[in-house]
Amino acid sequence: MKAEQEETRKGPWTEQEDAVLVNFVHLFGDRRWDFIAKVSGLNRTGKSCRLRWVNYLHPGLKREKMSPQEQRLVLELHAKWGNRWSRIARKLPGRTDNEIKNYWRTHMRKKAQEKKKAMPKSFSPSSSSSSITLSSSSSTTTTTTTTTTVDSLPFSGTGKVSFYDTGGPKMAALGDKSSTDFKDEKGYYSMDDIWKDIDMSEENMIKPLSHNYSEEGCNIFCPSMASPSLDYCWDSLWKMDDEDSKMFLPFSQSISCFEYGTSFFNKIG
DNA sequence: AAGTCGGACAACCGCTCTCGT
DNA sequence: CACGAGAGCGGTTGTCCGACT
Known part of the structure; x- marks a missing residue:
């Protein structure tokens, strides 16, 4: 039927796909998922891209077990x-x-x-x-x-x-x-x-957050637990636009990802 | 060592909501 | 106001892997 349907990928994401997605999110922000899905050439749906970002690639995610x-x-x-x-x-x-x-x-x-x-x-x-x-x-x-x-x-x-x-x-x-x-x-x-x-x-625990939220570390961490007062912080992170998101470039594995994504983007751009 | 089971996690699906036209 | 597209949400399923027998 539609061109996008003929080879829309499903299933587990590869590292390369992750890298491309990270790069494009940094470029265009984490809102326009259909657009990102199209221009990235990932052959994934916007929905799938969003899910992958939100649940796995977002730099603020904690990876450790729940306290x-x-x-x-x-x-x-x-x-x-x-x-x-x-x-x-x-x-x-x-x-x-x-x-x-x-x-x-x-x-x-x-x-x-x-x-x-x-x-x-x-x-x-x-x-x-x-x-x-x-x-x-x-x-x-x-x-x-x-x-x-x-x-x-x-x-x-x-x-x-x-x-x-x-x-x-x-x-x-x-x-x-x-x-x-x-x-x-x-x-x-x-x-x-x-x-x-x-x-x-x-x-007891609200105050330290603003200091602990380090854009260098790019990992959101709260001292021991969350509070409603953290909303502004977390929400703002989720709503960061592409400009803000650039601050997250240094996060862990993103360097190689970024390089990969950049070259990829240059190719199609 | 092989098979089984269960936990943890990733991803998809369908529905609803929101917003622009 | 109606409609459609995109985004978000909750439910469910599939897969991997370690523990156990």
Whole structure:
């Protein structure tokens, strides 16, 4: 059909493709993905380019494992917002929605299994009290609500909430404290505890960020955890235009990539 | 050593939202 | 206001790799 469809590439990206994409993002910014996809000659869709950049090539990404603080923040924010991964990611500098989503899936599934093992028979799934209603709610809570019988959720023991799937705003709104009590391997801790921690973190850890955000290092890192106040920083990074993005050229492997990309660009230019 | 399993991560798909015309 | 294109988001699937049997 269309020329672009005849050989649109799919699947894993090669290093060369990465290099080209990095270069073109530096040249044109990280907004015009269809344009970049076309002029780069990558034979990828704009969508694919964007995803690759956002989830893998962006210089601000953290590569290390999630810290306990981050894990806890994910936990708390998910309880608050549900599966709003991008929103949650904005509170975790250096983490992507995809990463958080993956983390949540694997870790919560694990917890679910552990919980199921440890669950007393009185809480067995066959018990009607363990059937809970999951709301796949967005923040507006207007999306479709699916009623699901859950048989392996870590917190189904309370008979109220799912930890695996969307707790969401509804969950946060629940006045019933018992329904918002979390349990991990360390034991129970309440949402109040979490909020306390979050508050403390915000108070104590916001200030150093502006110093830690080094354009030389090109790695966004927060001292120990994110706070809402970091938004401006992270958002501005994501929204950097091509001018700003040039500041990120020195990042790690980008030198060779840049050279490659430049020569590539010169060829087609 | 070979096979299996599960975790982690990358990438795609479909839908929704936003914005320009 | 309607429409289309582009961008963003969330869900899902595929693949790789290390741990375990």
